[in-house]
Amino acid sequence: MSYVLGHNQYGKAEIHVVRVFRDDASAPHDLVDYNVSVSLTGDFADAHITGDQAKVLTTDACKNTVNSFAKEAGEAVREPESFGLALANHFVDDVPQVSGARIIIEAFPWQRAHGHPHAFVKNGDYVRTATVTKNAAGTTVVSGLKELTVLKTTDSEFHGFYQDRYTTLQPTNDRIMATAVTAQWAHEGVDVQWAESFAAVKDAITSSFAKAYSYALQATLWEMGTAVLDAASDVSEIRFSCPNKHHFVLDLSPFGVENNCEVHHADDRPYGLIEATIKRSEDVDATGAYDPGQAW
Amino acid sequence: MSYVLGHNQYGKAEIHVVRVFRDDASAPHDLVDYNVSVSLTGDFADAHITGDQAKVLTTDACKNTVNSFAKEAGEAVREPESFGLALANHFVDDVPQVSGARIIIEAFPWQRAHGHPHAFVKNGDYVRTATVTKNAAGTTVVSGLKELTVLKTTDSEFHGFYQDRYTTLQPTNDRIMATAVTAQWAHEGVDVQWAESFAAVKDAITSSFAKAYSYALQATLWEMGTAVLDAASDVSEIRFSCPNKHHFVLDLSPFGVENNCEVHHADDRPYGLIEATIKRSEDVDATGAYDPGQAW
Amino acid sequence: MSYVLGHNQYGKAEIHVVRVFRDDASAPHDLVDYNVSVSLTGDFADAHITGDQAKVLTTDACKNTVNSFAKEAGEAVREPESFGLALANHFVDDVPQVSGARIIIEAFPWQRAHGHPHAFVKNGDYVRTATVTKNAAGTTVVSGLKELTVLKTTDSEFHGFYQDRYTTLQPTNDRIMATAVTAQWAHEGVDVQWAESFAAVKDAITSSFAKAYSYALQATLWEMGTAVLDAASDVSEIRFSCPNKHHFVLDLSPFGVENNCEVHHADDRPYGLIEATIKRSEDVDATGAYDPGQAW
Amino acid sequence: MSYVLGHNQYGKAEIHVVRVFRDDASAPHDLVDYNVSVSLTGDFADAHITGDQAKVLTTDACKNTVNSFAKEAGEAVREPESFGLALANHFVDDVPQVSGARIIIEAFPWQRAHGHPHAFVKNGDYVRTATVTKNAAGTTVVSGLKELTVLKTTDSEFHGFYQDRYTTLQPTNDRIMATAVTAQWAHEGVDVQWAESFAAVKDAITSSFAKAYSYALQATLWEMGTAVLDAASDVSEIRFSCPNKHHFVLDLSPFGVENNCEVHHADDRPYGLIEATIKRSEDVDATGAYDPGQAW
Structure with a gap:
């Protein structure tokens, strides 16, 4: 009856965010198209065993963070690895009870349509991926x-x-x-x-x-x-x-x-x-x- | 109790055939990648009502025909519309009890890899389709x-x-x-x-x-x-x-x-x-x- | 250059609405799980040719209607055919420029878990479907x-x-x-x-x-x-x-x-x-x- | 240039085998419906580095083995775990260069249709899985x-x-x-x-x-x-x-x-x-x- 909680992690999966870069009215637009999944580890035993959620950052807040960082993180948003690093750093550094974060991103490539400044055709040849992990052992990028x-x-x-x-x-x-x-x-x-x-x-x-x-x-x-x-x-x-x-x-x-x-x-x-x-x-x-x- | 058989059709669906064009040993290879579905109409009431299959061209034979035509049909194989026409003509003209044929083809595009004569990367941007119909009303291509x-x-x-x-x-x-x-x-x-x-x-x-x-x-x-x-x-x-x-x-x-x-x-x-x-x-x-x- | 607009229809597809029946606090709950698609026909040539949207009921309003009818339509919500009829009648009768409506519903069956009053297991054996069509020719249910x-x-x-x-x-x-x-x-x-x-x-x-x-x-x-x-x-x-x-x-x-x-x-x-x-x-x-x- | 081959494994994936139990002509039939994947580890460096395939059991032979064992393994075929054990034991014990085997099985449940002795309806409520691993560390079943x-x-x-x-x-x-x-x-x-x-x-x-x-x-x-x-x-x-x-x-x-x-x-x-x-x-x-x- 006295069982043990082993490894556990949680977060929001498949946050599909599209960021358009259009600051310069005279320049062609760019965009990135990301499907972002966040997994957090840390001090979350109570959420399971006693039902006390006081330390749980909601998965809804994880979603809000990803969406807001799609603007806040500036130039880091342009590549999935740098965007993942910005997110992993935030979750581990800014949320005390989070000791580890893994950010997994699918990036869908688009190509400009006929050289047009704001029209694009999806490039279906491949999907680019990135996995960023930050925990006590350090930070890694795949x-x-x-x-x-x-x-x-x-x-x-x-x-x-x-x-x-x-x-x-x-x-x-x-x-x-x-x-x-x-x-x-x-x-x-x-x-x-x-x-x-x-x-x-x-x-x-x-x-x-x-x-x-x-x-x-x-x-x-x-x-x-x-x-x-x-x-x-x-x-x-x-x-x-x-x-x-x-x-x-x-x-x-x-x-x-x-x-x-x-x-x-x-x-x-x-x-x-x-x-x-x-x-x-x-x-x-x-x-x-x-x-x-x-x-x- | 005396019910009626209405419209009916049958055939083999999703015959996935890849044809390589490599006749000329000194020339680069080409290929087409087709997913072919065949639907036949005609005098097939007995197959349903009495269980007598004497007029049924097997769906296995439909498959064999598509595969063999991927070589027999020569240059017509290179485009899905002309390949569909060759198949529809065969089924309606050569199998007496078939009065109508509809050939539906998905064609998956490939592009040459780095200009290589026999290496290819699948182009995932779109799928090309063709629907060829031949019956008493004539022959149409979509x-x-x-x-x-x-x-x-x-x-x-x-x-x-x-x-x-x-x-x-x-x-x-x-x-x-x-x-x-x-x-x-x-x-x-x-x-x-x-x-x-x-x-x-x-x-x-x-x-x-x-x-x-x-x-x-x-x-x-x-x-x-x-x-x-x-x-x-x-x-x-x-x-x-x-x-x-x-x-x-x-x-x-x-x-x-x-x-x-x-x-x-x-x-x-x-x-x-x-x-x-x-x-x-x-x-x-x-x-x-x-x-x-x-x-x- | 003077081309012609042929058959056209539009609407909102795959509105996934789950309705719980829980009016009677002492009775077991029931639920229906529907994926609803709405297609409308009518006087919509301007929306295509001149870009004037004045007659277009937005697809967002189609969605709102389906969701609100999941409560408003009362007992009709319990079966996909009667729910589809309520929706088709509304669109054709209440929106002047709509002359035809087709409602397509996928209904996902659930079964009670261990006889529990409000816990359910999804029955994955089949999906039930309904297609309701109302236009000048009358009303049909499939x-x-x-x-x-x-x-x-x-x-x-x-x-x-x-x-x-x-x-x-x-x-x-x-x-x-x-x-x-x-x-x-x-x-x-x-x-x-x-x-x-x-x-x-x-x-x-x-x-x-x-x-x-x-x-x-x-x-x-x-x-x-x-x-x-x-x-x-x-x-x-x-x-x-x-x-x-x-x-x-x-x-x-x-x-x-x-x-x-x-x-x-x-x-x-x-x-x-x-x-x-x-x-x-x-x-x-x-x-x-x-x-x-x-x-x- | 002198790079290193790290962990590697190979095998045949998704061998979809359906076994009917019908030995006793007077008894109702039973069936199991398995999607089997085999992964082998062992002495396979040459297959990668020099291209020498002399130690490679072909993935086609893996497939044949699974299919033949669906009869040969007798009563062990009735549950995915025991079927997986029979296969893992064979690959590790009988093929000298194989030091580890992992067998992953998806088992699709069927239920008898209306109590009929040989008609079945697929039960779509869940998929059962099993993972059997045998290597130097022992044998485990998940x-x-x-x-x-x-x-x-x-x-x-x-x-x-x-x-x-x-x-x-x-x-x-x-x-x-x-x-x-x-x-x-x-x-x-x-x-x-x-x-x-x-x-x-x-x-x-x-x-x-x-x-x-x-x-x-x-x-x-x-x-x-x-x-x-x-x-x-x-x-x-x-x-x-x-x-x-x-x-x-x-x-x-x-x-x-x-x-x-x-x-x-x-x-x-x-x-x-x-x-x-x-x-x-x-x-x-x-x-x-x-x-x-x-x-x-």
Whole structure:
């Protein structure tokens, strides 16, 4: 009957705020489009066990803070990492009973429509992400992207693999390789040019995917990860979670039609799921910088 | 007890086929990525009422046909409209008991990665669609797009509207306007340059959205529709279904922060839904060319 | 240049309103959980062509109306059909420039938790739907359900079908049949006991699915449709749209394992899609009562 | 350039297998419906760094194994936890280069249709989950459920909370409380009656939610967690992740309509997200038993 409250955290999730930069009437407008989630840790046992809410900053106030900071934080609002840092600093520094804050941001990119000063088209190629954590152990920043779908129509093999009694797959020397990249990378320090760093990492991922001859998705992850570490000196490690989006060559021979790796079924499920971390050195351990969801 | 079988149709839905064009070993590869749905009508009462399947072309054969045609149909495979025409003609012309076919295609665009000859990045800005219908009334083609999300940060008003006892909305002279465009347009005839026509329509939609000063989303639909009819002489009418993606200006005054149309809450639901048809003339009636779903 | 405005409609979509019935302090609470969409037609050409909004009832007022009617409409709120009728009557009768209204409601069922007077668990087995249309042609009501997933592990065959050059499917005398039922049915008149009618139709669908030996999903639709017309005299016709949720028997023989219709792969896409209307007589024509989406 | 491969894992995700139990021709059929994901760790550096796949058990073989075990594993197939144990034991014990396996299963419940021996209706009220992990540290089992949506129309307060400059929320003594429960709980040992344990936990969650007078969602999580530990002696800790599904009382006073906590807007985003662990004692530390996704 005398049970124990273990790890707990709370906050407001998915605060969808759009900030327009329009101070200068003669300049083109800019905007950022963020989906912000706040998680707080601290002295909140009473809220659970006795029902006393005296130390609870309401999740409604978390929402108000994010919205107000979208103006108050000034230039820091322009990049998700700097916006997350401003928010994490506020919650930990200004609310006494809060000892830790994790800010997770999805940033949706927009591109100018036909060069117009205030019209935009949403860029659906990827979603940019950021996770900022501040607690007794310090402050960490993880950048990321997801839903970046890439495909190569050749220069991909898969053979020479282990055989057990359940192995029926045929080896191949030519196949489509496709994946939707989810990647997150940890920075050393918080004094980074966030926009430039993100652009360098994203470019390294797509260009190394394009260039690398692939012997397996695992090998491609290694190629992409090392290219990122080459391109961005502020990145200490990168973690990938990449589904192998299977494109199966269809057998058209019953219909008298040749199929030279041309016609494929894009299958939904199941899919291979390949996950790997590539680190700058053995000393790197950024685990605490990521959000593990329910498995904290 | 003597009930009647009314309208019925059947087929295979969501055949996800990816075709690579790689005949010329020295040329860059191309690909198309289609999600194809086939609906057939005809002499299928027995399949329902007596359980006799003798006239039923299996949905599995529909799938095989689509996959095989992704090679057999040659250059027609390159555009969803011409691929749909090849399929509709086959089902109606070659299967005696089929009197009508409707082919619906979602085409997912890809762009070359860093100019690479066989690496691609998925373009998530929109999905292209096509609906081809062939039956006793003739053959019709509807092109379309969806999930094209556009936003303007100013040059949008909404005021002077009707007042009833449930009207509490305040008029505004400056607001964000945003929508995710779903549009479908009917062609006169089937002898159209599909790629060029699609590009012209898409360009007319985004450029007129950017340029038009807006007095309501209804007015913007009219601007976009007339721009499309100006730009593509093969289009007889266009139908829009556009959610008003509300961006509400947040009241930051309780926190002592000014908000000059800068910080907005991007709301999910409910949303205004504005739908309109713009036609070249009163004589145009393309209703039979569209797929009405369950309401056939 | 002198283009024409064709069919147009507008309104507020997905107004998610939850109404609690708690007037009697000593009685258990009840609740309804509705997602309401309103579409209006009428004299709205100016809103598009000249930008004059003087006749436009704002979509915000549509939302306010739905929310206020969730109290004002009294007992009519308890069933989606009667709630839709109250709303459609209001918009057409009380707003002069509105000549037609279509109200579409998704109703999410809840069940009492452990018999508790005010605690509930969401019943995720299905979503109930209603479409009420009022215009110059009269008033119609369509009831429906969706996401009702049913499966039988035997008593399902499929053979004796048509053979063309793309037919490779093997006939079977024993297979899993499964579908997620989407059904909509039109009523004769608007003076119906909505709760009782819905319960009778839903019961007829699941019990006839269970009992009928199936020669094809088409035949099962006919069985379910005729059972509904037997069970509910107020229903004039029913329309089904049913995916064949394929469960493929897996070949386990490479692993030395017998598979007697026991182990199946539940596939996602593609899927057969079978759609049919079963009517009380040839005279029934309820097409105008359904919402055809963009294909009006 | 000499970078390091950190933690990595791979496998096949979302193998959707449906097993029918029909051995006894005179008995009613049963079925289980599982979505299985396999993750393996071990000696896989070469697959990444040199491209040598000699030690890689293909993800296709993982799929075949799951499918074959759906028959081979006999009675263990009937519960997700015992099925997961059979699979984890196989991969670690029988494949030399595999040192760790994590099996994650979603189990979709079905209920018999009208008592019929082989017809079923999908029970959409919740999804059951299981995570089985076997590695050098031992074998652990986590059970869970998700998408169990509960609501109470009264007996819920929220007041007395902390005030900062961003706090504008009004306290309340009567409100709707609703959440979609995601919970996972760790077992002591692997010798558990899985079906009985799951039923006891699920019942404890819904009945304690119904009974507990709530001072905050945090307090309700504590009530539910302690009820689970009371009800299931094999459970060492339970972790909740519960969105506060906000139901805002609508202001109908502009329309002259009283609203006594009767009419609510069910909002989508943002939402409070409350997460907590309740443990049997301070000594419990089950962190390694859960799957943290990308944050391993």
